[in-house]
Amino acid sequence: MQPADVKIVSANELLTRCRLYLSESDCQTILKAYRYADEHHLGQFRKSGEPYITHPLAVASILASWHMDCVTIQAGLMHDVLEDTGVSKIEMAERFGIEVANVVDGVSKLDKLKFKSTQVAAAESFRKLLLAMAKDVRVILVKLADRVHNMRTLGIMRYEKRCRISRETLDIYVPIAHRLGMNHVFRELQELAFLNMHPIRYRVLHDAVVRTREKRKDILERILHETRRMLPKAGIKARVIGRDKTMYGIYNTMRDKHIRFREALDVYGFRVIVRTPEECYLTLGALHAMYKPVPKRFKDFIAVPKTNGYQSLHTTVIGPNGTPIEYQIRTEEMNRIAEYGILTHWLFNDDGASATEIQQRTTAWLQSLLEIQQHSADSSEFIENIKIDLFPDRIYVFTPKSKIISLPKRSTPIDFAYQIHTDVGNHALSCRVNGEPSSLTQELNNGDMVEIRTSPDATPNPEWVRYVGSGKARAEIRQFLRTMKFDDSVKLGHKLLKRAGEEVNLDIDTVPEAVWKAVLRDSGVDSKESFFADLGLGKYLAGAIVNRFTALTAPITGLAGRTESPMMKAVKVTGNEGVAVSLATCCHPIPGDDIWGFMRPGKGLSIHCTSCEHTVKGRSADPGRWMAAEWLPQPLSARYPVPVEVTADEEQEKAVIAASVAAIAEEQSAIVGFSVDSENSNTTRLHMVVQVRDKTHLSHVMRHLARIPGVQQVWRRTSEQDDIPKAAPEEPRMKKLNSEDLYAESPAGGGA
Numbered sequence: 001m002q003p004a005d006v007k008i009v010s011a012n013e014l015l016t017r018c019r020l021y022l023s024e025s026d027c028q029t030i031l032k033a034y035r036y037a038d039e040h041h042l043g044q045f046r047k048s049g050e051p052y053i054t055h056p057l058a059v060a061s062i063l064a065s066w067h068m069d070c071v072t073i074q075a076g077l078m079h080d081v082l083e084d085t086g087v088s089k090i091e092m093a094e095r096f097g098i099e100v101a102n103v104v105d106g107v108s109k110l111d112k113l114k115f116k117s118t119q120v121a122a123a124e125s126f127r128k129l130l131l132a133m134a135k136d137v138r139v140i141l142v143k144l145a146d147r148v149h150n151m152r153t154l155g156i157m158r159y160e161k162r163c164r165i166s167r168e169t170l171d172i173y174v175p176i177a178h179r180l181g182m183n184h185v186f187r188e189l190q191e192l193a194f195l196n197m198h199p200i201r202y203r204v205l206h207d208a209v210v211r212t213r214e215k216r217k218d219i220l221e222r223i224l225h226e227t228r229r230m231l232p233k234a235g236i237k238a239r240v241i242g243r244d245k246t247m248y249g250i251y252n253t254m255r256d257k258h259i260r261f262r263e264a265l266d267v268y269g270f271r272v273i274v275r276t277p278e279e280c281y282l283t284l285g286a287l288h289a290m291y292k293p294v295p296k297r298f299k300d301f302i303a304v305p306k307t308n309g310y311q312s313l314h315t316t317v318i319g320p321n322g323t324p325i326e327y328q329i330r331t332e333e334m335n336r337i338a339e340y341g342i343l344t345h346w347l348f349n350d351d352g353a354s355a356t357e358i359q360q361r362t363t364a365w366l367q368s369l370l371e372i373q374q375h376s377a378d379s380s381e382f383i384e385n386i387k388i389d390l391f392p393d394r395i396y397v398f399t400p401k402s403k404i405i406s407l408p409k410r411s412t413p414i415d416f417a418y419q420i421h422t423d424v425g426n427h428a429l430s431c432r433v434n435g436e437p438s439s440l441t442q443e444l445n446n447g448d449m450v451e452i453r454t455s456p457d458a459t460p461n462p463e464w465v466r467y468v469g470s471g472k473a474r475a476e477i478r479q480f481l482r483t484m485k486f487d488d489s490v491k492l493g494h495k496l497l498k499r500a501g502e503e504v505n506l507d508i509d510t511v512p513e514a515v516w517k518a519v520l521r522d523s524g525v526d527s528k529e530s531f532f533a534d535l536g537l538g539k540y541l542a543g544a545i546v547n548r549f550t551a552l553t554a555p556i557t558g559l560a561g562r563t564e565s566p567m568m569k570a571v572k573v574t575g576n577e578g579v580a581v582s583l584a585t586c587c588h589p590i591p592g593d594d595i596w597g598f599m600r601p602g603k604g605l606s607i608h609c610t611s612c613e614h615t616v617k618g619r620s621a622d623p624g625r626w627m628a629a630e631w632l633p634q635p636l637s638a639r640y641p642v643p644v645e646v647t648a649d650e651e652q653e654k655a656v657i658a659a660s661v662a663a664i665a666e667e668q669s670a671i672v673g674f675s676v677d678s679e680n681s682n683t684t685r686l687h688m689v690v691q692v693r694d695k696t697h698l699s700h701v702m703r704h705l706a707r708i709p710g711v712q713q714v715w716r717r718t719s720e721q722d723d724i725p726k727a728a729p730e731e732p733r734m735k736k737l738n739s740e741d742l743y744a745e746s747p748a749g750g751g752a
Contacts, residue, residue, distance in 0.1 A: 008054050009061040017064040018073065026070040031059070033074040033096060038336050039393065040085040048156045055149060055675040056080060062145040066343050072138045075103035079142055106132025106139035107146065137342060140176060144185055147173050151192035162660050166193035167665055181308040181341020187246055194248040197665060205247045208261055216268070223268060223319055226290070231272070234286040236279055243269035243328065268319070269326045273335050277302060280313050280329045287327055291317035294324070302334070307406045309337050398449045405450075409470035413440045417452045418473040425473060426480055429455040441467040455510075459492055462536070466632065486533055493532030500542035506549065515552045519545065521601060544597055544605045547627040583640065587612035587718050590640040592695025597629040605629075639691035641672055642698055643717035644705070646686040652710030653684045663704040664690055669697070683712065 013035050018027050037056050044052035060076035068076075074096055081087050082104055093101035106128070133140040151169060154162050170193050177186040195202045213220075220242060226242050245264075253264045272283055280302060287293075297316035305311045313329040336344050397405050397416060407415050413433065417440075418425030431438055432451040441464070444450065460477045468474050501508045514530065523540070525531045534540060587609040589595050594610035598618060607629055608615045619626045648656040653676070664671055673689030692698045698716065706714045 008050065009057045011057065014057055014061050014064060017061060021067050022070060027668055029070055029096075030073050030077070033077045033100075034060075036095065037077045037081055040081050040087055044084065046153075046156075048153065052084075054078075055153075058149045059142070059145045062148055062256060063142065064714060066145075066340075068138070068141065071097075071099050071103065072099045072142060075107070075138065075142050076102050076145060079107045079146060101615055102132070103136060103138050103142060106136065107142050121691070135449065137180075140180070141343075144173060144177060144182070148185060148188060148192075151189060151196070154192070154196050159658050162196040163661050163665055166197045167670065169193045179308055181310060181337060182343060183339045183341065190248040191246055194251060197662070198251075201251065202247055205250060205261070209247065209250070209699070210556050212261075216681075217664045219320065219323060220268060223270065223323070223325060226320075227270065227272070227287070230290050231283065231286060236286060238283065239273040240278075241271050241273070243326075245269065246697075268323060268326070271335075272327055272329045273332055274329065275331065277331060280331065283329050284313050284315060287315065287317060287329075291325065292334060293317050302330075304404055308341055312617060348567060376406070382560060388543060395446045397444055397447070400449065400451050407444065408469045411444050411473075412442060412467050413438065413444065413450055413452060414464050414477075415468050415470040415473045416450045418476050419470065420452065422476050424452055424458055427454040427456060427458045428460075429453050429458040440464075443469075457601065462492075481536075489533040489536035490529050491532075491536070496542040497532070500546045501549075503543075504546060504550070506546060508546075508549070508557050511549050512553065515549055518549055518552055522548075541605055544599060544627060548599055550552030551627065567632050580607055584612065584614070588640070588642050590642055590694055590698065591631045591638075595629045597627050599627075611718065638693060639670075641689050641691055641694070643673075644690055644698075644702065644714065645687045646705055646714050647712045647716050648684050648686065648689065648708075649710045649712070650682055650684045656684075656685065656708055656710045659708045660686065660688070660705055663708060664688075664701060667697070667701045667704055668702050687717075 011031070014034070015027050015031060018030055022030075034057070036168055038053045041052040041056070041621060046052055046055060056077045056079060059079060060073050063073050063076045078092065078096075082089060082092065089101050089105050092099060092104060133143075150165070154165060157165070172188050174186060174193070177183075177189060224240060224242065228238075231238050231240070250261070250264050253259065254261060257264075272287075274280055274283055294316040294550040295313075302311045302313060311330060311334045314326070315329070316324055316326050319325040330338065368480070395407055395411060397407065397411055399405060399420070405416060405419055407419060413431040414425065414428065417428040417431075430453045431440055432453075433442065433444070433448050435449070460480050462477075462481055465474055468477065509531050520526065520528070520531055523531055523534065525534065535542060535545065538703050582605070583589055584598075584606050589607050589609045591613075595605055595607050596610055596615050596619065597605040598604060598614075608618075615626070646656070646660065657676070661671065670691045671688055672691055674689075675687045677685050677687070690698075690701055692701060702714045702716070705711060
């Protein structure tokens with residue numbers, strides 16, 4: 001499905017656009033880069049059948065529309081030369097300069113290297129892209145232009161590939177565009193991803209929006225006229241324009257709030273653009289005098305800008321006939337920053353205070369990428385840390401000196417401490433929030449004033465990893481634990497174990513020597529010092545070790561009617577603690593499952609479902625090494641792999657596969673493993689591993705799969721031998737559902 005407005009750009013058209021703002025010598029250099037790219041892409045074609053050079057030309061044209069410099073446009077023309085031809089970086093540098101070669105190299109993938117899996121390859125490629133971007137922001141601008149053109153021409157691809165690329169765009173490139181303040185790119189990528197993932201829904205929504213806008217024309221013109229008539233009376237000269245919601249924004253609102261189309265378009269949006277920041281506040285007062293404001297629907301992003309430099313006043317009022325109206329009030333300069341972000345400098349030759357500030361913000365963010373990279377053990381950990389900071393939900397808190405600190409939502413004083421300085425985080429002892437003593441792991445809210453108290457003797461607690469909300473804090477904590485000296489690790493491990501023992505009235509110094517010997521033997525170490533060092537480095541959970549002590553001192557008498565020591569308590573886990581805790585691959589436990597933990601020699605705690613055959617047999621054979629476990633509240637970004645089996649009519653296999661991919665993507669899940677085999681002459685079995693947040697999320701995914709035409713059964717595989725759906729009450733076989741079984745869907749709720 002290729003949008004009608006995508007046309008092939010010629011070299012002459014590119015040069016014509018470049019001549020509007022670049023010198024003739026720059027244009028001739030760009031022409032040389034075009035000829036070089038054309039020569040090396042000769043004989044290569046796109047899926048649509050067009051010569052491959054049409055793509056680099058389109059990318060360069062997009063960059064020229066952003067008024068990028070000569071180096072960036074050359075890189076846009078040659079961005080695939082290193083990846084798709086035999087040209088080396090050295091050869092390109094000799095011909096066009098090291099600056100161009102570095103930008104092209106930063107955009108190129110790592111296809112020539114061999115990795116253990118496609119996930120590792122993708123992580124390593126993305127890591128390389130971000131690090132190159134941290135050194136030169138033009139790398140990501142070329143990549144965004146490349147992604148924009150690929151998304152515009154994605155319709156020629158298979159539906160499954162369109163879904164995969166669109167999901168990657170929403171997960172990675174849309175947040176990056178937002179973080180750089182490039183609103184026009186942010187919106188276009190969202191719309192194109194929605195169009196390619198759900199073409200029917202997009203078309204239904206688009207047609208409905210067009211009809212609705214026609215019906216709303218009279219009321220819109222009335223509000224527009226009243227606003228334009230009132231502001232001059234208050235001495236304010238302003239531009240007032242209507243503001244339309246995107247299809248993707250409407251769809252998300254309907255899906256997330258479970259509301260119908262009419263409700264999602266109830267609010268009318270307008271933008272008021274004035275001359276000075278002072279007039280923004282005068283305009284706000286004039287609008288509130290004309291229309292009654294809605295309580296708690298006012299936000300001041302001028303006094304407290306967003307992390308991407310966005311500034312504006314937002315207010316909601318009740319207009320004619322009780323109509324809700326949203327106003328965004330900003331200056332012309334703020335409007336340019338809001339639309340173009342980091343591009344403002346190139347597009348408008350703007351070296352003003354706001355443009356300089358957004359460049360400083362971007363530079364600071366890019367520098368933080370390098371810090372996170374330095375403190376990440378591998379590419380997967382780096383991606384885990386960085387994705388936390390990519391998403392736009394932020395809170396704003398204050399230092400005691402009223403400096404504003406921006407943090408991801410769900411951040412704690414620990415994140416705040418590491419944002420101030422690494423040493424502050426590493427030596428944080430306690431904190432005060434809004435003047436009151438508070439826990440370092442308490443979640444912060446917008447507007448909190450935070451004060452951190454430090455001590456030279458204080459060190460990071462390994463358990464902090466599960467509470468932090470920022471990638472920087474997580475990377476710094478893990479780095480400290482990895483580099484901690486042996487003696488410090490021993491002291492920390494001893495302190496953690498002693499504290500865990502005190503919580504259940506157990507003095508670890510009184511633990512019998514025979515019990516210690518058993519624990520050391522199970523842990524694969526020959527001394528208490530080595531054991532404490534491992535504990536300090538996060539290889540074990542202190543609570544699990546205390547439970548082990550208790551179990552060996554007062555063993556379980558039997559599974560039926562067992563008696564446990566009153567000191568025994570459930571070990572609390574999130575599932576992402578790292579070395580100390582791992583989730584068993586035999587039963588794939590997820591939040592919501594009843595779970596038990598098994599102490600593995602030298603490897604920490606392995607979490608199993610209560611119903612897992614290993615749990616049942618293990619608790620009977622060696623109860624002392626098993627302990628009850630409970631799930632703690634999960635991080636927002638947490639995802640867990642779960643095997644799901646689907647049987648379907650063989651004749652509808654391809655349709656079921658395509659619909660399954662779409663259904664899983666729609667439920668905000670992802671497929672990380674997939675295979676197909678034939679059950680018999682009439683039935684096909686799909687083996688999938690999907691990522692979910694918890695048991696409820698899995699239920700939604702399975703329900704959606706069960707509604708697909710041609711699907712016979714859907715069930716969760718809970719063991720390697722689980723070939724037949726089990727009729728357990730907690731995991732029922734999914735029957736085919738009617739629409740009445742689910743919440744009422746929107747008019748666009750049909751399949752893609």
